[in-house]
Amino acid sequence: QKRYKTARYPIRQPFFITILIWILSKFALMGKKYKIEKINMKGLKPPYILLSNHMYFVDFELTALGTFPHRINNVVNIDGYIKRAWLLRLIGAICTRKFSNDLHLIKSIKKVLKRGDSVGIYPEARYSPCGITSYIPESVAKLVKSCNVPLVIVIHRGNHLHTPFWAWKYPRKVPLHTTIKQVLNADEINNLSVEEIYDVIKREFVYDDYKYQKENNILITEKTRAEKLHKILYKCPHCNTEHKMNSKGIMLYCEECGASWKLNEDGSLEGINKDTIYSHIPDWFLWE
Numbered sequence: 155q156k157r158y159k160t161a162r163y164p165i166r167q168p169f170f171i172t173i174l175i176w177i178l179s180k181f182a183l184m185g186k187k188y189k190i191e192k193i194n195m196k197g198l199k200p201p202y203i204l205l206s207n208h209m210y211f212v213d214f215e216l217t218a219l220g221t222f223p224h225r226i227n228n229v230v231n232i233d234g235y236i237k238r239a240w241l242l243r244l245i246g247a248i249c250t251r252k253f254s255n256d257l258h259l260i261k262s263i264k265k266v267l268k269r270g271d272s273v274g275i276y277p278e279a280r281y282s283p284c285g286i287t288s289y290i291p292e293s294v295a296k297l298v299k300s301c302n303v304p305l306v307i308v309i310h311r312g313n314h315l316h317t318p319f320w321a322w323k324y325p326r327k328v329p330l331h332t333t334i335k336q337v338l339n340a341d342e343i344n345n346l347s348v349e350e351i352y353d354v355i356k357r358e359f360v361y362d363d364y365k366y367q368k369e370n371n372i373l374i375t376e377k378t379r380a381e382k383l384h385k386i387l388y389k390c391p392h393c394n395t396e397h398k399m400n401s402k403g404i405m406l407y408c409e410e411c412g413a414s415w416k417l418n419e420d421g422s423l424e425g426i427n428k429d430t431i432y433s434h435i436p437d438w439f440l441w442e
Contacts, residue, residue, distance in 0.1 A: 160249045160250060160251065160256070160258065161258045162249075163261075163262055163265055164227055164243070164246045164247060164248045164249075164262055164265075164266060165243060165244070165246055166225070166246060166269060166271065167225040167226075167227065167244075167245055167246035167271070168244075169223075169225070171244060171245055171246075172222070172223060172224075172225050173223075175218050175245065176218060176219065176222045176223075178215075179214075179215035179216075179218045179219050180219065182212070182215050183212070183215055183216070183219070186212075186316075186330060187327075187329040187330065188216065188329065188330035188331070188332070189329070189330070189331050189332070190216060190219060190220040190332045190334065191331070191332065191333045191334070192220065192333075192334050192335075193333060193334065193335035193336070194335055194336040194337075195306070195334060195335070195336050198304060198306070198336050199224075200224050200225065200270055200271050200272040201266070201267040201268075201270055201271055201272050201273075201303045202272050202303050202304040202305065202306050202336075203263075203267075203272070203273050203275065203297075203298055203301060203303055203304070203305050203306065204217070204221070204226065204272055204273065204274045204275065204306045204307075204308060205275055205276075205277055205294070205305070205306070205307050205308065205355065205359060206274060206275070206276055206307075206308035206309075206310070207276070207278065207282060207287070207308070207309055207310055207359070207361055208276040208278060208280070208281055208282065209281060209282045209285060209310060209313040209314040209317075209319070209363070210281070210310075210313040210314065210316060210317045210319075210322075212310075212313055212316070212317070212330070213276075213310050213313060214228070216310060216313075216330065216332045217274065217308055217332070217334075220308070220332060220334045221272070221334070224271075224272055225246065225271045225272065226271075226272050226273070226274045227246040227247065227248055227266045227271055227272070227273050227274065228245075228246075228247050228248065228273075228274040228275075228276075229247075229248045229250055229259065229263070229273065229274065229275050229276070230242055230247040230248065230249060230250070231249075231250060231251065231252050231279070246266075246271075248262045248263065248266070248273070252279050253279070260297065260300075263297070263301065264300075264301060267301055267303055272306075275294070277290045277291070277294045277359075278290060281319040282314055282319065282363075283319050283320065283386050283439065284314070284364075284386055284435055284436050284439040285314035285315065285318075285361070285362065285363030285364055285435075285436065286361065286362045286363070286364075286436045286439075287359060287360050287361055287362075290355060290356065290359060292348070292349075292352050294352075294355060295348050295349075295351040295352035295355055296348050298338075298343060298351055298355075299343060299346075299347075299348050299351055302340055302343055302344055303340055303343075304336055304338065304339050304340055304343075305336070305337050305338040305343065305351075305354075305355075306334060306335065306336050306337070307334075307335055307337050307355070307358045307359055308332065308333070308334050308335075309332070309333050309335075309358075309359070309360075309361050310330065310331075310332050310361075311330070311331045311332070311333075311361055311363060311366040312328045312329055312330040312331055312363065312366060312367075312372075313330055313363070314363040315328040315363050315364075315366075315367055315372070315374065315421070316328040316330060318382075319386075320382045320383065320385040320386050321378075321381055321382040321383070321385075324376065324378045324379070324381050324382070326374045326376050326379065327374075327376075328367075328372060328374065329370070329372065331366070335358065337354055337355075337358045338351065338354060362436060364421045364422075364434060364435055364436060367420065367421040368420060368421065368422075371420075372420075372421075373419040373420060374419055374421065375419055377403055377404060378403060378404075379404055379417055379419075380401045380402070380403060380404045380405055380406050380416075380417035381401055381402065381403065382401060383401045383406050383417065383435075384399035384400050384401045384406060386435075386439055387399055387406060387435065387438050387439065387442070388442065389441075389442045390408040390410060390411060390413060391431045391432060391438065391441065392408065392411055392413045392428055392429075392431070393408065393410050393411035393413070395408065395410040395411070398410040404416055404417050405417070405426075406423070412427065413425070413427065413428045414426045414427055414428075415430070421435070422434065423435065423438070
């Protein structure tokens with residue numbers, strides 16, 4: 155593949171592409187139960203910065219439906235450009251490399267905002283491995299402060315449960331709920347410090363898909379619901395052995411000491427032949 159030049163400004167997304175994205179997103183979500191809730195968004199017009207969590211490709215489709223007819227220029231890592239750079243250029247995506255200092259990225263973001271469009275950023279820079287909030291650097295707040303445009307936070311719930319990062323071949327029937335909320339307007343950003351903006355981001359950018367499942371009495375009845383769970387729960391809490399965990403059907407088990415757990419329909423883990431220790435999947439993951 156020809157080397158892609160990241161230091162180039164994104165084009166303005168043609169409006170017919172904005173409409174096409176909306177149509178394709180509607181089509182892709184057919185058969186799925188979803189709800190898009192807008193909070194404090196009345197009257198908000200571009201430009202604004204949109205921060206979103208990221209658990210599954212459907213995130214983009216739900217965000218596109220919720221922000222239509224506004225153009226959203228998404229920041230995309232360079233690996234997304236493999237064999238489809240022309241497509242991402244066409245939709246106005248902003249190319250970057252994760253975990254690197256990229257001054258041109260900042261210039262591109264400000265150029266998009268200056269011409270009156272919005273920028274979509276996935277600040278966790280990865281799919282959520284277990285459906286909970288990952289680390290968000292303070293530099294995100296510095297960027298928001300320097301741009302001085304409204305800040306919108308999008309939180310998708312149920313997307314991880316529907317198609318877990320560790321078992322994308324086994325989608326489940328789970329209702330999806332997306333909230334799109336303006337958390338700060340331009341005047342508030344102008345008057346707040348970077349630390350205060352960061353506190354708002356940390357307070358608003360919180361999610362836990364397994365807690366969402368419990369609170370909404372969502373039952374996942376598929377008989378493969380624990381398949382591949384050992385990819386993220388790789389360390390046994392009983393014998394502390396790593397990479398001897400395995401899974402099959404609705405069961406998770408340790409091949410070293412024989413401990414086994416059942417993944418219940420409500421998303422909780424239940425010890426079968428030993429104490430449960432961690433019934434909440436994210437707690438086990440964080441312990442590791």
